Each structure stands twice: as structure tokens, then as C-alpha cells.
Amino acid sequence: MTTSLQELLAGWITGQRWFAGKGRAIDDLSVGALTELGQGDPRLVHAIVSVRQGERTTRYQLPIGLRTHLPDRLKHVLIGSCDWDGRPVWAYDAAHDASLTSQLLTGMDGELRVQRLRFRKAPGATIDTSQRSLVLTAEQSNTSLVYGDKYILKLFRQLTPGLNPELEVISALSAAASAHVARPYGWIETVLDGEPTTLAIMQEYLPNAGEGWTMALTSVRDLYATAAGLPAEDAGGDFAAEAHRLGVATAEVHRELAAAFPTGTIEPPEIKRMTERFRRRLEKAIAEVPPLAAHADVACAAFDRLADLDEQIPVQRVHGDYHLGQVMRTTADWVVLDFEGEPGQPLAERRALDSPLRDVAGMLRSFDYAARHLLAGHPRADSLEQRAREWAERNRAAFLAGYSEAGGRIRGRDAVLLRALELAKAVYEVVYEARNRPSWVSIPLAAFG
Numbered sequence: 001m002t003t004s005l006q007e008l009l010a011g012w013i014t015g016q017r018w019f020a021g022k023g024r025a026i027d028d029l030s031v032g033a034l035t036e037l038g039q040g041d042p043r044l045v046h047a048i049v050s051v052r053q054g055e056r057t058t059r060y061q062l063p064i065g066l067r068t069h070l071p072d073r074l075k076h077v078l079i080g081s082c083d084w085d086g087r088p089v090w091a092y093d094a095a096h097d098a099s100l101t102s103q104l105l106t107g108m109d110g111e112l113r114v115q116r117l118r119f120r121k122a123p124g125a126t127i128d129t130s131q132r133s134l135v136l137t138a139e140q141s142n143t144s145l146v147y148g149d150k151y152i153l154k155l156f157r158q159l160t161p162g163l164n165p166e167l168e169v170i171s172a173l174s175a176a177a178s179a180h181v182a183r184p185y186g187w188i189e190t191v192l193d194g195e196p197t198t199l200a201i202m203q204e205y206l207p208n209a210g211e212g213w214t215m216a217l218t219s220v221r222d223l224y225a226t227a228a229g230l231p232a233e234d235a236g237g238d239f240a241a242e243a244h245r246l247g248v249a250t251a252e253v254h255r256e257l258a259a260a261f262p263t264g265t266i267e268p269p270e271i272k273r274m275t276e277r278f279r280r281r282l283e284k285a286i287a288e289v290p291p292l293a294a295h296a297d298v299a300c301a302a303f304d305r306l307a308d309l310d311e312q313i314p315v316q317r318v319h320g321d322y323h324l325g326q327v328m329r330t331t332a333d334w335v336v337l338d339f340e341g342e343p344g345q346p347l348a349e350r351r352a353l354d355s356p357l358r359d360v361a362g363m364l365r366s367f368d369y370a371a372r373h374l375l376a377g378h379p380r381a382d383s384l385e386q387r388a389r390e391w392a393e394r395n396r397a398a399f400l401a402g403y404s405e406a407g408g409r410i411r412g413r414d415a416v417l418l419r420a421l422e423l424a425k426a427v428y429e430v431v432y433e434a435r436n437r438p439s440w441v442s443i444p445l446a447a448f449g
């Protein structure tokens with residue numbers, strides 16, 4: 001008896017890093033759309049599957065490879081054996097097969113349409129279809145393929161109907177000649193629930209760039225290793241000049257976003273509603289992570305002060321999930337990645353206008369994270385606490401100075417909004433860490449001190 005592709009997928013999908021419903025049984029897996037992207041051997045098939053677990057149904061995108069003979073190099077991504085067109089074949093995760101992923105490049109270059117799949121090329125782009133792909137090992141909720149040193153293609157695994165905010169933003173900023181985004185080359189889309197839905201985005205790959213988070217940690221490590229008493233500015237690997245430059249880049253990105261998309265203001269009654277939302281999230285977070293209760297008064301005091309703010313707040317499109325892991329330093333400047341907004345939020349919310357200070361708050365929190373995350377389990381944690389504080393303060397101040405000097409607005413009572421946004425982000429982080437990295441919960445908890 002042969003196993004159906006459906007049965008194979010149900011057994012395989014739960015073990016994938018990007019599968020969001022780990023730990024819960026699958027009640028049903030159905031293949032919603034199956035598109036053959038070729039006829040040969042190997043052959044590429046694009047599947048969209050719906051996975052029902054209890055009340056929740058989630059759709060995932062799967063590029064599946066089919067071969068009659070499976071080479072050793074693909075055995076680690078085997079899904080199983082099934083019948084296809086009356087013949088037994090091996091099915092495997094095609095993201096790892098460069099001889100099949102090249103079809104994604106040629107598809108975009110030729111603006112291919114197959115059934116409901118539509119391959120698109122960015123205006124004015126030329127795609128070099130000879131590039132071969134490798135899967136990025138740090139894959140998390142999505143799968144990224146790097147083609148040579150030219151392109152990076154992000155395949156969204158979990159699908160949400162609608163235009164992806166990332167594509168919308170990088171297309172607009174790239175058209176406005178921004179120095180702070182990696183230019184788009186193409187994308188793949190389909191229609192889900194009647195809405196055009198982005199399946200993958202291909203951007204320029206930044207081959208010699210350093211990740212902001214890694215660079216910041218290198219600096220923190222240097223400071224920890226420096227003799228006590230030596231000020232941060234005299235320790236090797238000081239990051240403050242980079243933090244300042246990042247502040248400048250952030251203000252420029254905000255200016256570009258404000259020029260490319262609508263802007264507005266929110267009035268005091270809406271500000272009150274916003275603080276009520278913050279309070280509700282705090283209550284839910286406390287129910288999930290009880291140690292947060294000890295800090296509730298600090299957060300509530302900040303939210304109260306915001307609720308009393310009797311002035312308008314300017315709003316515009318923002319990044320929405322801004323932190324050091326989302327920025328890369330090229331030899332020329334800082335480049336911002338991943339304009340997708342906060343994962344897990346509905347698309348409408350992720351595209352909604354917001355205060356640019358929300359991004360500023362996100363990055364300020366990230367400096368605190370970088371300073372403290374090496375403390376967990378460190379034998380000299382107590383004595384290094386002061387150094388961590390010093391590093392965070394120095395880089396937060398440099399970032400804010402760069403942001404203001406480049407025209408980013410932080411004046412008057414903006415500090416009240418910034419503080420409330422920082423603590424709202426810390427509440428989000430407490431829940432995020434409790435779910436994903438429980439040993440890190442102490443980092444956002446320290447934000448309420």
C-alpha cells in the first residue's frame with residue numbers, strides 16, 4: 001500500500017522549525033492548491049496546505065521536490081515516498097535542491113503564470129538566472145535562500161491572505177532611492193481567500209554586511225573583558241559611533257516612509273484607547289507570566305501618564321518590529337530588513353499608521369537586550385551588571401542623539417510616549433521570551449526597574 005502525499009506531509013510538517021503548532025495534534029491536513037512547475041525528473045511542485053489543530057487552521061507553503069532517485073545530499077530533507085502519475089517517487093523539501101530552486105529565478109525573470117501562481121519581476125530589475133541557491137541555516141519562521149552572492153529569497157512558510165507589508169515598503173523605498181533598504185528583484189504571489197497574497201520576496205543580498213545584533217554583542221563582550229574602572233569609551237570595540245549612525249539611518253527611513261505613504265495624527269481620545277490596549281495586554285501577559293505582576297505598577301504609571309497626554313501624536317508607516325537583529329551594516333551604511341511588523345498580529349494592524357517612536361522604543365529595548373543577554377549564567381554577573389547598564393545607557397544615548405540630529409522628532413512630551421512604548425514593548429518581550437526562550441525572561445523584566 002502506498003502512502004498519499006497528504007499523509008506524508010502530516011507526519012513530516014510537525015518536525016519543521018517553521019511549523020507554528022508544535023506540541024498540538026493535527027486534526028486534519030488538506031492540500032488546498034498543488035501546482036506543478038515542470039514535468040521532468042526532478043520535478044518541482046508547489047503546495048499550499050491547510051493544517052487544522054483544534055479551532056485553529058493555518059496555511060503553509062511547501063515547495064516539494066519529486067525524484068525517482070534520491071541523492072545522498074538530499075536525504076536529510078526527505079519527506080517520504082509516494083505515488084505520482086502512477087510511479088513511485090521520493091518527495092522532499094525542494095528548498096534544499098538548487099537544481100529546482102533555479103526555476104524560481106527563471107519564473108520571476110519570465111514573469112511566469114501557472115494556475116494561481118504568479119511570478120513577478122520588480123520594475124527595472126534584471127535577474128541573473130544562472131545563480132545557484134543555498135538555504136540559510138538560521139532559518140526560523142520563514143525559509144531564506146541565498147543565490148550566489150546576489151539575491152536572497154524569503155519564502156514565507158505560514159501564509160496570511162493579503163499584500164505583505166515588507167514588499168509594499170521595500171518597493172516604495174527602493175523606488176525613492178533609499179540608501180537603507182536592500183532593493184527588491186522580484187516576488188511570487190497567489191490569490192488566497194480572494195486576496196492577492198505574497199508567497200516569497202527576492203531582494204539584493206548584502207554580501208559583506210554585519211548583523212547589528214552580532215556587532216553589538218562583540219562590543220559588549222569587549223567591555224565585559226575590560227578591567228573594571230576603564231570607561232566604555234576607552235574599551236576596545238566601542239559601539240557608540242555605530243549606534244549614532246543607526247539613529248541617523250532610522251530618522252532617514254522614517255522620513256522616507258512618511259514621504260512614500262499617508263501620514264496622520266491621533267487625537268487624545270484615541271491615545272486613551274491605545275493606553276487601554278496596553279493595559280489589557282499587560283493583564284493578559286501577567287496571566288501568562290505571573291512574575292510580571294511585581295512590575296505592573298511601573299508599567300501602569302507610564303501608561304497613565306500617556307493617557308493624560310493632551311496633545312496630538314503624529315503617525316505614519318513604521319517598521320513595527322525594530323531591533324538590532326533587523327539591521328545590517330554594509331561598508332556604506334545601515335540597511336533595515338524585515339518591514340513585516342510584529343509577527344502574530346493581523347495584517348491590517350501591521351500596516352496601520354503608528355508613531356515612529358514605536359521603532360525608536362524597539363531599538364532602545366534592543367540595546368538593553370544586547371547589554372544584558374551575556375549576563376545570564378555569567379560567573380561574574382553581579383559585578384558586570386554595572387558595565388551592562390553603562391553600555392546600554394551609552395548606546396541608547398548615542399542612538400537618540402543621531403536620531404534627533406537627523407531630524408527625527410523627539411521633543412517636549414514625546415518622552416512620555418517613548419517611555420510608555422518602551423514598557424509596552426517590554427511586556428510583549430516578556431511573553432515572547434516565556435514562550436520561546438524562557439531563560440531570557442529576566443532581560444525584559446529588568447526594563448521595569
Ligand SMILES: Nc1ncnc2c1ncn2[C@@H]1O[C@H](COP(=O)(O)OP(=O)(O)O)[C@@H](O)[C@H]1O
Nearest residue numbers: 140141142152182203204205206211325337338
Ligand atoms: N538582504 C540581505 N543580505 C544579507 N543577509 C540578509 C539579507 N536579508 C536578510 N539577511 C540575513 O537573513 C537573516 C534573517 O532575515 P530576516 O529578513 O530578518 O528574516 P526572518 O523574517 O526569518 O527573521 C538576517 O538576520 C540576516 O542575517
Ligand SMILES: O=P(O)(O)O[C@H]1O[C@H](CO)[C@@H](O[C@H]2O[C@H](CO)[C@@H](O)[C@H](O)[C@H]2O)[C@H](O)[C@H]1O
Nearest residue numbers: 321323324325342343362365366369370429432
Ligand atoms: O523574528 P523577528 O526578528 O521578527 O522578531 C522576533 O524575534 C526577536 C528575537 O530574535 C524578538 O526580539 C527580542 O530579542 C532580540 C534579541 O534576540 C532583541 O534585540 C529585541 O530587543 C527583543 O525584542 C522580537 O521581539 C520578536 O518579534
